[in-house]
Amino acid sequence: MAKLAFIGLGVMGFPMAGHLQKAGHDVTVYNRTTAKAEKWVENYGGASALTPAEAAKGADVVFTCVGNDDDLRSVILGDEGALAGMSEGALLVDHTTASALVARELADVAGERGIGFVDAPVSGGQAGAENGQLAVMCGGGDADFARAREVMTAYAKACECFGSVGAGQLTKMVNQVCIAGIVQGISEGLNFAAKSGLDPKAVAKLVAQGAGGSWQLENRANTMADGEFEFGFAVNWMRKDLGIALEHAQHVGVSLPVAALVDQFYGDVQALGGGRWDTSSLIHRLRVLGGDAS
Known part of the structure; x- marks a missing residue:
């Protein structure tokens, strides 16, 4: 058992922290909305704190899972940030999907205090977090x-390190x-099937068994066919993530033409009022706007 x-405590962090508590660790949580932290304690036990520094005090490992680079800095740095409460020899593990630059920046600050750092963004969505079946991509x-891996087994089905801090x-x-x-390919395929008089659900079920299969096809085809998007990973967050990738690609001189185009398509979905819809809502754009990318 470790003190963590x-x-x-968003849609990912809430169940992830719960898995740690259920694994027998002593977990203290912090969330900007106090009611969310109180609800977590009610569900799982453990304790809550009023500041990140208070939550981190005496912890062997501190995990963060927030929205973006600025959110991350706000909960780690400063008098009330996590680092202010951490002791030399502790470890900071960040599950936020953020930039490699902020990961290296915070690792340097932590290192000056004798605190380790691992950037560890995750994939698997809300269902993966709730079921303890996340893929964790690490750098450190x-x-x-x-x-970190020893503790993250509570919610990780796969966990690998790809290099120094920032690699995750x-x-x-x-x-x-x-x-x-x-997702864009599936959207086009299912829309094509429907417009051609085929049953898109039946087509997707068969295609998923062949070379065209994917997690997205198996888990999203039916809801895409039904036009249901009020769940899952939001378009707003996907655009944030793609923006990070496109910015880094420009920095290293790599072309990402498909990602750049799909990012524009997600912008169309936002304009249609779907910023909080699941990323599979790209098919809605095709139904409303057709294939016009202008």
Whole structure:
């Protein structure tokens, strides 16, 4: 059993912290909305704190899972940030999907205080978090990663380190680029099937058994066919993630034409009022706007 802190109880962090508590660890949570932290304690036990620093005090490992680079800085740095409450020898593990630059920035600050750092964005969506079946993409030193992985087994079905700090965020960018292209392809395929007089659900069921199969097809085809998008990973967050990837691609001189185009398509979905819809809502854009990319 370890003494842990978990900062950020969104749709991912809430169940992830719960898995840690259920695994027998002593978990203290912090969330910007106090009522959410109180609800977590009611569901899982453990304790809540009023600041990240208070939550992190005495913790062996502190986990963060918030929205973006600025959110991350706000809960880690400053007098009330997590680092202010952490002791030398502790470990900070960040599950936020953020930039590789902020991961390296925070790792440097933590290192000056003798605190380890692992960037560890996740994939698997809300269902993966709730079921403890996440894929965790990490960057950090070998010893820090080994220490983090031992605890993250509570909610990870796969967990790998791809290099030094920042490598986890770069790997997550790859993940999001792949998803963008896949979901657009599925949207076009299912829309094509429906317009051609086929049953898109029946087609998807068969295609999923062959080379065209994917997690997205197996888990989203039926809801896409039914026009149901009020769940899952929001378009607003996907655009944030793709923006990070596109910015990094420009920095390293890599072309991401499909990701850039799909990012524009997600912008259309936002304009249609679907910013909070699941990313599979790309098919709605095709139904309303057709194939026009202008």
